[in-house]
Amino acid sequence: GAVVSQHPSRVICKSGTSVKIECRSLDFQATTMFWYRQFPKQSLMLMATSNEGSKATYEQGVEKDKFLINHASLTLSTLTVTSAHPEDSSFYICSARRRDGYYGYTFGSGTRLTVV
Amino acid sequence: SQQGEEDPQALSIQEGENATMNCSYKTSINNLQWYRQNSGRGLVHLILIRSNEREKHSGRLRVTLDTSKKSSSLLITASRAADTASYFCATDERKGGKLIFGQGTELSVKP
DSSP: OOOOEEEEEHHHEEOOOOOOEEESSSSSOOOEEEEEETTTTTTEEEEEEEESOOOOOOTOOOOOTEEEEEEETTTTTEEOOSSGGGOEEEEEEEEEEEESOOOOOOOOOOOOEEOO | OOOOEOOEOOOOOOOOTTTTEEEOOSSSEEEEEEEOOOTTSOOOEEEETTTOOOOEEETTTEEEEEETTEEEEEESSSSOOGGOOOEEEEEOOOOOOOOOOOOEEEEEEEO
């Protein structure tokens, strides 16, 4: 159990366009989902935390108007990179924490975003 | 935000040798986790050690946790070329309830 599906796995978009990344918990309900960004040769940086039905909490330095997070249900969270620029090119990974008391985090397989 | 510091940043060893990676953190935690990431791929959860535990084993992995020093170590015994990857510690913060990753150690195991 505890599978998180993230898609797309890779996306290339033109500068100025928006890209939506989905993160879905397949066999459990996630009270909280997390979004991370990882630049090459670097660690995962937490961007924001989202709880179902409420606004996301963004980490310092992350633009909330640029990285829109929607956590509309206990199984789905989306990250939309708006007006993407080449510097937004990165590896984005989501993580979900279970609602049922199991104490653990499950990660999606990541999305490689390239903005050209 | 980054919490954990890991050392070494890079480690190169021969197959069969042991590899030790260290992680230090700053705040109170519920648990500490270690992950592996192959280049350009997703994360693989290796092991979780709770704040009231001091040592844990899983196959060739041995993790220690010293909450008084706010540090942890991951030991991989009898390393294999397939162990070549980046290894990250991640702390589950008691306050804030989020998982924060360390800087990572890039391990290279030469056959």
